[in-house]
Amino acid sequence: MSTKAIKRERAPFQAWLQKESTAGLVFSLPFIVGFLMFMAIPMGLSLYYSFCKYDIQTAPQWIGLDNYVKIFTNDKIFSKALGVTCYFALVGTPLKVIFALIVALILNHKSKAIGLYRAVYYLPSIIGGSVAVAILWRRIFESNGTLNAILSTVFPGMAGYNWFSEGPAIWVLIILTVWQFGSSMLIFLSSLKQIPRELYEAADVDGATKFHQFWTVTLPLLTPTIFFNLVQQTINSFLAFTQSKLITNGAPRNSTLFYTVYQYNKAFPSAGKSQMGYASALAWIMLLIVSLVTILLFWTRKKWVYDG
Amino acid sequence: MKKLLSVLLAAMMLLAVVSAYAELKVGTYDPASAGNVELRFGWWGNQKRDAVTLEALNFFTENYPNVTFNPNAQNWSNYWALMSTYASNNDLPDIMQQDYAYLQQWVEAGDLLDLTPYVESGALDVSGLSDSILKSGMVGDGLYALCAGVNAPSLLYNKTLTDSLDITVPDNMTWDEFEEISRKIYAARGIGVAYGEGNSENPLTYYARGLGYNALWDANGVIPTAEEMAGYYERLVKCVAEGWMFDTDEQANVSTTGDLNMHPLVFGKTDDVRTWCAFAFSNQLAAFQAAATADGIELGITAWPSANPQASNYMKPGQFFSVTTDTKNPDLAVAFLNYLINDPQGNIKLQAERGVPANSAMAVEIADELNKLDATYGTAAAYLAIVAENSSPIFPPLPAYAGTANDEVIKYLSDEMLAPKPGMTAEEAGAYFVENVNDLAANY
Numbered sequence: 001m002s003t004k005a006i007k008r009e010r011a012p013f014q015a016w017l018q019k020e021s022t023a024g025l026v027f028s029l030p031f032i033v034g035f036l037m038f039m040a041i042p043m044g045l046s047l048y049y050s051f052c053k054y055d056i057q058t059a060p061q062w063i064g065l066d067n068y069v070k071i072f073t074n075d076k077i078f079s080k081a082l083g084v085t086c087y088f089a090l091v092g093t094p095l096k097v098i099f100a101l102i103v104a105l106i107l108n109h110k111s112k113a114i115g116l117y118r119a120v121y122y123l124p125s126i127i128g129g130s131v132a133v134a135i136l137w138r139r140i141f142e143s144n145g146t147l148n149a150i151l152s153t154v155f156p157g158m159a160g161y162n163w164f165s166e167g168p169a170i171w172v173l174i175i176l177t178v179w180q181f182g183s184s185m186l187i188f189l190s191s192l193k194q195i196p197r198e199l200y201e202a203a204d205v206d207g208a209t210k211f212h213q214f215w216t217v218t219l220p221l222l223t224p225t226i227f228f229n230l231v232q233q234t235i236n237s238f239l240a241f242t243q244s245k246l247i248t249n250g251a252p253r254n255s256t257l258f259y260t261v262y263q264y265n266k267a268f269p270s271a272g273k274s275q276m277g278y279a280s281a282l283a284w285i286m287l288l289i290v291s292l293v294t295i296l297l298f299w300t301r302k303k304w305v306y307d308g
Numbered sequence: 309m310k311k312l313l314s315v316l317l318a319a320m321m322l323l324a325v326v327s328a329y330a331e332l333k334v335g336t337y338d339p340a341s342a343g344n345v346e347l348r349f350g351w352w353g354n355q356k357r358d359a360v361t362l363e364a365l366n367f368f369t370e371n372y373p374n375v376t377f378n379p380n381a382q383n384w385s386n387y388w389a390l391m392s393t394y395a396s397n398n399d400l401p402d403i404m405q406q407d408y409a410y411l412q413q414w415v416e417a418g419d420l421l422d423l424t425p426y427v428e429s430g431a432l433d434v435s436g437l438s439d440s441i442l443k444s445g446m447v448g449d450g451l452y453a454l455c456a457g458v459n460a461p462s463l464l465y466n467k468t469l470t471d472s473l474d475i476t477v478p479d480n481m482t483w484d485e486f487e488e489i490s491r492k493i494y495a496a497r498g499i500g501v502a503y504g505e506g507n508s509e510n511p512l513t514y515y516a517r518g519l520g521y522n523a524l525w526d527a528n529g530v531i532p533t534a535e536e537m538a539g540y541y542e543r544l545v546k547c548v549a550e551g552w553m554f555d556t557d558e559q560a561n562v563s564t565t566g567d568l569n570m571h572p573l574v575f576g577k578t579d580d581v582r583t584w585c586a587f588a589f590s591n592q593l594a595a596f597q598a599a600a601t602a603d604g605i606e607l608g609i610t611a612w613p614s615a616n617p618q619a620s621n622y623m624k625p626g627q628f629f630s631v632t633t634d635t636k637n638p639d640l641a642v643a644f645l646n647y648l649i650n651d652p653q654g655n656i657k658l659q660a661e662r663g664v665p666a667n668s669a670m671a672v673e674i675a676d677e678l679n680k681l682d683a684t685y686g687t688a689a690a691y692l693a694i695v696a697e698n699s700s701p702i703f704p705p706l707p708a709y710a711g712t713a714n715d716e717v718i719k720y721l722s723d724e725m726l727a728p729k730p731g732m733t734a735e736e737a738g739a740y741f742v743e744n745v746n747d748l749a750a751n752y
Binding site: 076077142143144160162163164165166169248251252253254265269270272273275 | 507556557558559560561577578580581708709710711712713714715720723724727728731752
């Protein structure tokens with residue numbers, strides 16, 4: 001057996017196998033396959049379905065722009081759900097980011113229990129979308145629930161207040177999303193650590209109060225992080241689903257019906273035919289809206305974000 | 309001549325069966341003569357139903373060891389997709405559970421066996437079934453399915469509460485009587501009623517039948533006029549304004565999941581989040597009572613109120629059994645079907661889980677045994693006996709668009725009309741209902 005011969009006449013396939021780019025390709029293959037199978041192809045299909053009447057069971061029927069026309073001209077629930085979702089996203093997200101910042105500032109101290117605190121405050125982000133929390137939330141906010149029991153000791157008028165009625169109901173969901181501030185808080189914490197101490201020392205020497213320091217040092221240096229959290233949480237809020245589906249199911253009178261829940265109900269109705277084509281059109285409209293909002297946020301970026 | 313022959317044959321077989329196997333009611337065909345056969349049986353259900361059905365199958369095999377079963381138990385959502393696949397391969401189980409709403413399309417597809425010849429030959433005994441129940445399994449002139457159990461719309465009410473207030477809830481009350489009782493209870497305790505919410509056509513169908521129509525809608529659209537439908541919504545607006553009927557806000561405060569254990573009839577800490585009754589079906593009594601017992605509440609059962617209860621109320625065939633055209637042993641399958649419908653021992657095994665057995669004489673015969681298993685069985689059976697005398701034939705299977713109309717029209721209107729400040733007038737709601745449902749019917 002001659003090793004020399006093998007070395008000289010390596011088969012082209014073997015040569016190809018040993019190239020570095022091949023290894024790269026093989027290692028990224030799981031992602032590429034996954035991306036094609038679970039992102040690119042489904043998205044393409046959904047775009048196609050959005051121009052079809054499609055009930056899953058029978059072949060899709062091309063109907064052109066009919067779905068879109070119906071959505072914009074003859075669908076009261078669409079505008080309602082969109083309004084509810086925008087309110088939820090535009091009111092809930094800033095509150096959540098501000099709350100995350102406040103907690104991060106509080107936790108930004110040296111303490112032995114800091115790891116525990118972070119874990120505890122991060123917990124709601126993990127469990128917040130679960131069925132168990134949905135039931136817990138109902139227990140807290142129901143008219144004879146925990147919250148009213150506490151509030152009525154101070155404000156007797158609050159006894160029996162119906163948090164799930166039209167108006168306050170959306171706030172039950174906003175408070176839940178604010179409570180899930182953990183991931184934003186962690187990001188704030190890590191960037192707080194990166195603010196140079198010299199700046200605070202210099203501010204101290206100049207006689208700045210703590211509030212002044214926060215306003216002129218901490219906040220400007222945090223703006224890139226605030227921006228990042230704002231963008232990420234806004235997108236999340238537009239795509240929120242479980243709170244609305246599990247806690248209120250859109251009641252009362254669709255005043256807590258999130259866009260995604262409406263879309264889900266169209267695609268997988270409790271009775272009757274699926275309207276997958278219509279739901280796909282709704283999804284593409286949402287994609288456009290989220291893109292627009294994100295572009296808008298990026299456009300405001302240079303007006304308030306400090307990039308060093 | 310042919311008929312005479314078949315009658316003769318039937319008579320001979322009957323003799324053979326009576327002498328050899330008197331214990332199981334299988335009709336005139338002797339399953340022991342079928343040789344070693346496996347019967348396939350498909351149904352949808354739940355854990356309880358799967359368990360009791362298997363017991364009934366095993367009992368059959370104990371008596372006829374040559375017949376074994378290949379059961380196929382699914383949940384509702386998988387069942388139909390799976391059966392459709394079998395049907396396209398001409399490989400359906402010998403016996404399949406059927407649903408009232410879907411029966412027609414399965415018959416039209418040619419998948420179900422016409423049982424009429426077996427009834428005529430005596431192989432299938434339907435003498436215990438009332439006419440209206442038997443008719444519910446017919447499509448055209450053919451009999452394609454037999455009812456496994458009977459339900460009826462039932463107002464389940466907190467009898468402990470009404471007794472304590474000295475209120476008697478009469479059977480077959482009119483809507484006015486119902487309002488009167490509701491107002492009294494609300495005045496005394498502040499306990500209300502949840503009605504007409506959500507996306508169910510049931511209360512509207514009941515209302516339409518009270519007006520003298522057979523159904524709410526058919527393939528062409530709504531049957532009552534817009535003015536008549538306005539009457540339904542007018543009633544909601546009025547009762548919400550009186551305070552005792554839950555508005556959308558109060559509704560949102562009590563339940564979202566539709567979970568029976570969280571229904572305000574059986575769940576809630578204070579009177580303002582409780583109701584004194586629930587608009588349900590008789591086969592739900594057992595589950596509601598199980599949830600109510602914890603609070604020491606005894607439930608009563610009566611008909612839903614209507615302007616004309618006898619016209620509105622109906623016996624609802626819960627589920628059906630059909631023999632499919634793919635069976636290779638139709639005689640044996642029919643004999644087994646006969647056992648499922650008529651045999652007392654088999655039905656004790658089945659525990660009336662599918663509703664009170666359609667064979668009413670047999671249902672009475674096994675009542676004591678079933679009552680030992682669940683005390684509400686007797687209450688439900690007694691109620692159904694009243695309904696049998698005070699009801700009209702059930703409406704035809706629902707039109708295909710019904711599910712979508714529930715979600716898009718009925719839910720929308722009940723939201724608007726039950727709101728503390730209604731979003732439109734009752735007249736507008738009636739017109740909206742007719743216009744949009746008809747539109748759906750035309751374009752489905």
